[in-house]
Amino acid sequence: MAEILVLAEHDGGTVKKVTLELLTLARAHGEPSVxxxxxxAEGAKARLAEFGAAKVYVADSPDYADYxxxxxxxxxxxxxxxxxxxxxxxxxTSEGREVAGRLAVKTGSGVLTDVTGISxxxxxxxxxxxxxxxxxxxxxxxxxxxxxxxxxxSPEPAPGAAAIEAxxxxxxxxxxxxxxxxxxxxxxxxxxxxxxxxxxVSGGRGLGSGEHFALIEQLADSLGxxxxxxxxxxxxxxxxxxxxxxxxxxxxxxxxxMAIGISGAIQHRAGMQTSKTIMVVxxxxxxPIFELADFGVVGDLFKVVPQLIEEIGKxxxx
Amino acid sequence: MNIVVLVKQxxxxxxxxxxxxxxxxxxxxxxxxxxxxxxxxxxxxGLRLAEAHGGEVTIVSMGPDKAAEVIRKALSxxxxxxxxxxDEALRGSDGLVTSAVxxxxxxxxxxxxxxxxxxxxxxxxxxxxxxLAERLGVPQMSFASKVETDGSKITIHRQADYGYDTVExxxxxxxxxxxxxxxPRYPSFKGIMAAKKKPVETLTLAxxxxxxxxxxLAASATEVVSFAKRPPRAAxxxxxxxxxxxxxxxxxxxxRKFI
Numbered sequence: 001m002a003e004i005l006v007l008a009e010h011d012g013g014t015v016k017k018v019t020l021e022l023l024t025l026a027r028a029h030g031e032p033s034v035x036x037x038x039x040x041a042e043g044a045k046a047r048l049a050e051f052g053a054a055k056v057y058v059a060d061s062p063d064y065a066d067y068x069x070x071x072x073x074x075x076x077x078x079x080x081x082x083x084x085x086x087x088x089x090x091x092x093t094s095e096g097r098e099v100a101g102r103l104a105v106k107t108g109s110g111v112l113t114d115v116t117g118i119s120x121x122x123x124x125x126x127x128x129x130x131x132x133x134x135x136x137x138x139x140x141x142x143x144x145x146x147x148x149x150x151x152x153x154s155p156e157p158a159p160g161a162a163a164i165e166a167x168x169x170x171x172x173x174x175x176x177x178x179x180x181x182x183x184x185x186x187x188x189x190x191x192x193x194x195x196x197x198x199x200x201v202s203g204g205r206g207l208g209s210g211e212h213f214a215l216i217e218q219l220a221d222s223l224g225x226x227x228x229x230x231x232x233x234x235x236x237x238x239x240x241x242x243x244x245x246x247x248x249x250x251x252x253x254x255x256x257x258m259a260i261g262i263s264g265a266i267q268h269r270a271g272m273q274t275s276k277t278i279m280v281v282x283x284x285x286x287x288p289i290f291e292l293a294d295f296g297v298v299g300d301l302f303k304v305v306p307q308l309i310e311e312i313g314k315x316x317x318x
Numbered sequence: 319m320n321i322v323v324l325v326k327q328x329x330x331x332x333x334x335x336x337x338x339x340x341x342x343x344x345x346x347x348x349x350x351x352x353x354x355x356x357x358x359x360x361x362x363x364g365l366r367l368a369e370a371h372g373g374e375v376t377i378v379s380m381g382p383d384k385a386a387e388v389i390r391k392a393l394s395x396x397x398x399x400x401x402x403x404x405d406e407a408l409r410g411s412d413g414l415v416t417s418a419v420x421x422x423x424x425x426x427x428x429x430x431x432x433x434x435x436x437x438x439x440x441x442x443x444x445x446x447x448x449x450l451a452e453r454l455g456v457p458q459m460s461f462a463s464k465v466e467t468d469g470s471k472i473t474i475h476r477q478a479d480y481g482y483d484t485v486e487x488x489x490x491x492x493x494x495x496x497x498x499x500x501x502p503r504y505p506s507f508k509g510i511m512a513a514k515k516k517p518v519e520t521l522t523l524a525x526x527x528x529x530x531x532x533x534x535l536a537a538s539a540t541e542v543v544s545f546a547k548r549p550p551r552a553a554x555x556x557x558x559x560x561x562x563x564x565x566x567x568x569x570x571x572x573x574r575k576f577i
Contacts, residue, residue, distance in 0.1 A: 069448060099448075101413070101443070104539070129440075178457040178458050178487045182483065183481070242478070242479060244497075248496075270331070293556060294551075297557055298556060303563070308568055315568060
């Protein structure tokens with residue numbers, strides 16, 4: 001079977017869920033080989049094997065994390081030249097898409113971003129214009145580079161060998177021009193990452209103030225969810241900008257999306273329309289967000305949400 | 319400092335956007351064209367850096383004749399001059415082709431800094447800064463929520479899910495910006511009047527020495543095979559809170575096994 005390269009995303013050696021999703025997708029179209037940068041591959045081997053990785057190419061050097069994007073693209077370009085894979089899959093995160101962009105230039109290949117499914121012939125499905133249109137796209141030049149939206153598919157285990165193979169970590173000076181010199185991690189408690197979370201609870205204008213976001217956080221924590229915010233809320237400074245869901249923020253596709261006090265302008269819908277299940281709480285019955293709701297409550301969020309949190313608490317005890 | 323800001327005309331998010339059934343490319347006539355939202359933040363950042371360090375801000379836009387509207391807006395915000403690459407052969411170009419054309423234009427204008435929005439509201443690929451940095455062989459300073467430069471060194475805050483990274487490099491560089499970076503100014507009446515007299519150079523592919531055979535839909539490395547309107551979501555259940563809205567919501571979550 002044709003080899004498909006899957007660029008792993010990991011957090012200090014812990015494999016991110018999106019990588020397991022990529023492996024699941026890759027298996028349907030070939031034999032997945034993981035490309036691992038930095039340390040921790042030995043520890044992750046079992047997990048990668050569980051989800052069907054045949055090989056794991058390990059480039060163990062801190063340079064891949066210390067310089068922005070370019071070293072990873074260079075590594076992939078080398079592997080594309082050596083292994084002639086049928087495709088390269090990356091996560092459609094900010095960084096994954098940029099790796100895809102640089103790799104496309106290096107290899108003269110077409111790139112599809114934010115793909116939500118891959119059908120026969122490596123045809124990618126994409127949801128565009130705020131979810132209004134679904135397109136089927138394909139790469140016709142070079143090695144298809146496909147950036148897949150996190151949460152687009154459910155990871156399914158299937159055993160693989162995950163044979164580890166060390167590869168060259170030589171990086172050209174040209175790929176070392178943007179150097180990472182510091183990291184500031186925002187407080188988000190134990191909550192999952194916004195784009196990876198199975199459940200996202202977002203708050204909007206209806207919250208009325210930044211303090212009231214505590215209610216959103218409380219609801220999120222009762223469900224093990226990530227917290228998101230509408231643009232109205234981030235523009236008002238009620239919640240940090242990196243948590244914005246929408247056209248100028250993050251696109252999320254969780255199992256459950258809860259929109260609390262969000263009217264649902266197209267700007268916001270563009271970032272959450274492909275969520276599997278959508279719940280809405282809003283006092284305005286005319287709010288367009290209700291058009292998307294699988295379940296909606298028309299009411300005062302300051303009454304409905306505390307009651308919901310209490311009820312979730314009761315049920316989890318019982 | 320020679321600052322080039324890339325601006326793209328996109329269909330207005332608030333209008334009905336669609337593709338052309340004939341070739342599955344963007345239907346530019348179906349919707350009003352506006353400046354890509356994040357590009358306005360790029361213009362603002364370019365103007366602020368020019369105000370702080372001296373120098374000129376040049377707008378570069380690739381697009382049909384209609385794109386002159388957004389170039390004019392950028393000039394009315396305060397940019398000094400513009401280059402408009404317009405050629406029928408460009409129609410349907412994908413991201414990879416577009417980056418090649420823009421790189422050719424940038425080689426002609428020269429630059430200390432290229433600034434662009436981190437993503438467009440139509441294609442939403444978020445790859446252009448990376449592609450340009452790769453083609454031009456300069457540092458990639460993307461997803462910037464803050465930019466500082468002394469004219470030779472550049473430091474940005476690169477926005478990430480977990481917060482931000484501090485990234486350093488040297489000029490020339492490519493910078494893409496996120497919404498958090500600034501608050502774009504509105505064009506003043508004076509600015510709008512002044513913009514009418516500012517130079518706009520309109521160039522064809524031949525003018526920039528780019529082979530038209532390498533541009534457009536036919537030369538693109540990707541193609542849209544088909545498209546369809548997303549079926550509307552099945553109508554859900556909406557209840558009005560009568561003191562038990564939270565309980566009903568919890569019942570729904572339990573029925574769907576979320577709790």
